[in-house]
Amino acid sequence: MDESREFLYPSKWLLKASAGDRVTCELRMLIISGEIESGTILSENKLAADFAVSRSPIREALKILASENIIRLERMGAVVIGLSEKEIDEIYDVRLLIESFVFERLVKMDTNELVKELSKTLEMMKVAIKYSDADEFSYQDVLFHETIIRSVNHSYILMIWNNLKPVMESFILLSMRMRFKEKYEDFNRIVKNHELYIEAIKAKDRDLMIKSLHENFDDVQGKVEDLWMSQQMLSKGVVQQND
Amino acid sequence: MDESREFLYPSKWLLKASAGDRVTCELRMLIISGEIESGTILSENKLAADFAVSRSPIREALKILASENIIRLERMGAVVIGLSEKEIDEIYDVRLLIESFVFERLVKMDTNELVKELSKTLEMMKVAIKYSDADEFSYQDVLFHETIIRSVNHSYILMIWNNLKPVMESFILLSMRMRFKEKYEDFNRIVKNHELYIEAIKAKDRDLMIKSLHENFDDVQGKVEDLWMSQQMLSKGVVQQND
DNA sequence: ACAAGTGTACTTGTATACAAGTATTATAAC
DNA sequence: GTTATAATACTTGTATACAAGTACACTTGT
Numbered sequence: 132m133d134e135s136r137e138f139l140y141p142s143k144w145l146l147k148a149s150a151g152d153r154v155t156c157e158l159r160m161l162i163i164s165g166e167i168e169s170g171t172i173l174s175e176n177k178l179a180a181d182f183a184v185s186r187s188p189i190r191e192a193l194k195i196l197a198s199e200n201i202i203r204l205e206r207m208g209a210v211v212i213g214l215s216e217k218e219i220d221e222i223y224d225v226r227l228l229i230e231s232f233v234f235e236r237l238v239k240m241d242t243n244e245l246v247k248e249l250s251k252t253l254e255m256m257k258v259a260i261k262y263s264d265a266d267e268f269s270y271q272d273v274l275f276h277e278t279i280i281r282s283v284n285h286s287y288i289l290m291i292w293n294n295l296k297p298v299m300e301s302f303i304l305l306s307m308r309m310r311f312k313e314k315y316e317d318f319n320r321i322v323k324n325h326e327l328y329i330e331a332i333k334a335k336d337r338d339l340m341i342k343s344l345h346e347n348f349d350d351v352q353g354k355v356e357d358l359w360m361s362q363q364m365l366s367k368g369v370v371q372q373n374d
Numbered sequence: 375m376d377e378s379r380e381f382l383y384p385s386k387w388l389l390k391a392s393a394g395d396r397v398t399c400e401l402r403m404l405i406i407s408g409e410i411e412s413g414t415i416l417s418e419n420k421l422a423a424d425f426a427v428s429r430s431p432i433r434e435a436l437k438i439l440a441s442e443n444i445i446r447l448e449r450m451g452a453v454v455i456g457l458s459e460k461e462i463d464e465i466y467d468v469r470l471l472i473e474s475f476v477f478e479r480l481v482k483m484d485t486n487e488l489v490k491e492l493s494k495t496l497e498m499m500k501v502a503i504k505y506s507d508a509d510e511f512s513y514q515d516v517l518f519h520e521t522i523i524r525s526v527n528h529s530y531i532l533m534i535w536n537n538l539k540p541v542m543e544s545f546i547l548l549s550m551r552m553r554f555k556e557k558y559e560d561f562n563r564i565v566k567n568h569e570l571y572i573e574a575i576k577a578k579d580r581d582l583m584i585k586s587l588h589e590n591f592d593d594v595q596g597k598v599e600d601l602w603m604s605q606q607m608l609s610k611g612v613v614q615q616n617d
Numbered sequence: 618a619c620a621a622g623t624g625t626a627c628t629t630g631t632a633t634a635c636a637a638g639t640a641t642t643a644t645a646a647c
Numbered sequence: 648g649t650t651a652t653a654a655t656a657c658t659t660g661t662a663t664a665c666a667a668g669t670a671c672a673c674t675t676g677t
Binding site for chain 2 (some may be wrong): 659660663664669670673
């Protein structure tokens with residue numbers, strides 16, 4: 132691995148983070164971006180050397196990434212699974228599942244506060260678009276959905292979200308960075324879908340919510356190929372993990 | 375903590391397990407059984423002393439239990455959350471959610487192999503009942519549902535199951551042990567519900583599946599009070615964590 | 618009596634050492 | 648050339664040491 136390479140994960144999100152968290156986030160980005168290819172065997176000792184930390188934070192990272200299903204811990208070494216089209220479909224299955232569940236609870240609640248919070252986040256997203264800040268946009272996008280999920284106060288649904296979130300976040304980060312470069316016009320549609328989502332919550336309109344959610348997902352899924360192509364570009368010149 | 379106390383988690387399920395796994399499973403049982411009360415603050419050093427291991431396996435256990443939502447890691451010490459009625463309801467929400475999702479996939483598949491596998495597991499359950507083996511019965515009960523979930527080959531649904539499973543398993547273990555002593559007649563209904571479930575899969579009958587799932591859950595949920603009463607009995611004479 | 622500073626006893630995160638186990642390779646015997 | 652055995656280089660899990668940080672109590676001065 133190229134030691135002089137800059138980090139993929141936004142460093143300002145890691146200001147107070149431990150070495151273990153840094154390794155976890157960076158390794159996750161390397162895997163999801165495809166820079167570390169699916170099938171690669173990761174060694175604790177090698178990773179410790181590459182990241183210039185001891186085995187303790189590496190072990191922590193591997194345990195977490197294994198629970199996120201992007202690596203598989205075997206008897207000797209961790210095998211990279213990564214995110215293929217199939218996994219991305221599956222992640223959106225789960226998001227659809229939990230956001231639908233959440234919506235069923237929402238329609239029985241007072242959603243004024245939530246709608247205000249979501250509107251704020253959406254405005255943040257618009258500002259991020261205006262200044263072409265892909266990382267900030269991704270952060271607000273993830274926050275948007277997390278706010279909805281948190282609002283129903285369901286600890287086990289939140290648990291699922293917490294397990295899914297890091298992988299989602301990494302994927303969205305990479306996807307949005309690519310679009311700011313190559314598909315800037317996409318953002319109009321994304322904003323419109325989020326407006327639709329807020330509208331659905333305000334009107335407690337089940338069908339509208341499902342519609343906006345689906346369109347949001349279709350947007351992302353349809354663009355996966357582009358993302359991988361873009362990844363190839365990004366990872367050009369990077370030395371492989373197993374040399 | 376009483377050092378001479380026997381273990382709550384079946385020791386034969388831990389034959390090849392590491393110290394970290396043992397601590398994780400035993401601590402989980404102590405928390406879910408209520409022997410370690412909700413609100414208790416756990417210290418890594420104290421736990422290490424109590425379990426007679428170093429901090430490494432303890433840290434591992436605390437990280438896992440935190441991801442399972444039964445403890446909360448704070449700046450200093452881990453706070454026990456435990457399983458109240460609310461959490462149990464939530465767990466069953468999630469089970470209903472994922473098993474419904476799985477069923478939608480099942481109806482589009484060839485389920486012959488699955489039905490055979492489930493029938494085998496159900497027979498195992500019957501044998502466990504006959505010999506009053508609560509632990510074996512719990513194992514097969516959990517396996518029954520895991521087999522269904524695995525059959526659709528969805529890695530992120532399986533991820534949710536894997537996060538939920540340990541807590542479920544512990545809860546079922548405690549619940550079943552209690553019933554073998556005090557509510558032996560319950561098992562007829564449980565077996566009948568599982569037969570209904572198999573029937574639903576065979577006939578690809580959505581409504582029947584939901585019905586059997588609901589009845590199964592209602593069975594368990596209705597009995598929660600009894601369980602906690604029973605727990606009080608079990609934990610009588612056990613010294614508290616914070617002494 | 619009370620505020621401010623000091624010290625002590627904890628905490629977490631990381632590094633490192635070591636035992637035990639497992640693949641792989643090399644060597645020797647046939 | 649093939650098989651059995653031994654040596655090696657790795658692996659994992661655990662223990663332990665240590666640095667840095669945090670909470671709490673205890674002085675000490677006012």
